[in-house]
Amino acid sequence: xxxxxxxxxxxxxxxxxxxxxxxxxxxxxxxxxxxxxxxxxxxxxxxxxxxxxxxxxxxxxxxxxxxxxxxxxxxxxxxxxxxxxxxxxxxxxxxxxxxxxxxxxxxxxxxxxxxxxxxxxxxxxxxxxxxxxxxxxxxxxxxxxxxxxxxxxxxxxxxxxxxxxxxxxxxxxxxxxxx
Amino acid sequence: xxxxxxxxxxxxxxxxxxxxxxxxxxxxxxxxxxxxxxxxxxxxxxxxxxxxxxxxxxxxxxxxxxxxxxxxxxxxxxxxxxxxxxxxxxxxxxxxxxxxxxxxxxxxxxxxxxxxxxxxxxxxxxxxxxxxxxxxxxxxxxxxxxxxxxxxxxxxxxxxxx
Numbered sequence: 001x002x003x004x005x006x007x008x009x010x011x012x013x014x015x016x017x018x019x020x021x022x023x024x025x026x027x028x029x030x031x032x033x034x035x036x037x038x039x040x041x042x043x044x045x046x047x048x049x050x051x052x053x054x055x056x057x058x059x060x061x062x063x064x065x066x067x068x069x070x071x072x073x074x075x076x077x078x079x080x081x082x083x084x085x086x087x088x089x090x091x092x093x094x095x096x097x098x099x100x101x102x103x104x105x106x107x108x109x110x111x112x113x114x115x116x117x118x119x120x121x122x123x124x125x126x127x128x129x130x131x132x133x134x135x136x137x138x139x140x141x142x143x144x145x146x147x148x149x150x151x152x153x154x155x156x157x158x159x160x161x162x163x164x165x166x167x168x169x170x171x172x173x174x175x176x177x178x179x
Numbered sequence: 180x181x182x183x184x185x186x187x188x189x190x191x192x193x194x195x196x197x198x199x200x201x202x203x204x205x206x207x208x209x210x211x212x213x214x215x216x217x218x219x220x221x222x223x224x225x226x227x228x229x230x231x232x233x234x235x236x237x238x239x240x241x242x243x244x245x246x247x248x249x250x251x252x253x254x255x256x257x258x259x260x261x262x263x264x265x266x267x268x269x270x271x272x273x274x275x276x277x278x279x280x281x282x283x284x285x286x287x288x289x290x291x292x293x294x295x296x297x298x299x300x301x302x303x304x305x306x307x308x309x310x311x312x313x314x315x316x317x318x319x320x321x322x323x324x325x326x327x328x329x330x331x332x333x334x335x336x337x338x339x340x341x
Contacts, residue, residue, distance in 0.1 A: 104223075104224040104225050105215055105216045105223070105224070105225060105229070106215045107215045108210055108211050108212075108214060108215045109211070110211070121207065121210050121211060123214075123215065145258070149256055149258075151212065151215060151216065151253055151256075152258065161225045161228060175210055175214070176207075176210065178203055178207050178211070179203065179204060179207055
């Protein structure tokens, strides 16, 4: 799906409305996965394309104590995750898989780390440029809002501003302590 | 159908967004409600789509601009109360727009935020008028969004066929 270019004469007046509409129209990963599931159930074989080239950037997270399985949707960082876990898709909880690049925009929420009982700021960035990863799809909604509040929505395609709008998976990057 | 509605109701009843129940510092609220698009330093990686916060001071110098900064959807709809939003605005203006801020700046108050945050219907029209006023009164060309098309979705089809 490709959007028509914005018309300069309407840019400012329609910008906010367009953002919300486009996000809502383009961004139902769940509906895509539902359709995909229907296709798979119909007998089409699917092979996940694992990323092949490079890792985008290195994590600059602060050091923190954490426990649990980062490949499980129950992991503390994923309290508002909206999409496949990159830790199951060739990346990690805070690094995109090789061959993808991190979205240039994201939404940021908070999650409680049970290891130290502190709330942390978590940036949910999509990893862009590859087929959607079919492993470890994870949807949780602590602090998330519907797409008509796009800045707080976990069901938004944050890759829409990157060179490729395809979303492979989503990372959960600790930005700091929420205090 | 009823069971779905009931299930939804139970889900919503048990849903307590931590952001709404928490009271954070202005710096933390900036990260939570602004940084995802505007970046850690107030300059987005999406310069054609997201305005730089360094220009907020210009808006404070033209009639209606002060109110506009409260009424921008991302500001007005931030899920925090009026006092936290006033603190967030003051923090943001001072930290990111010091180069365009004058000594005449009066901090936002919770009462002012409560009065203004839901006061405009045509936010795009308001911005157009303010950008024109900034241009004519200050001789500065404030940021305007650039025409662009989002990148193509190239990968999803291949997930179906491989």
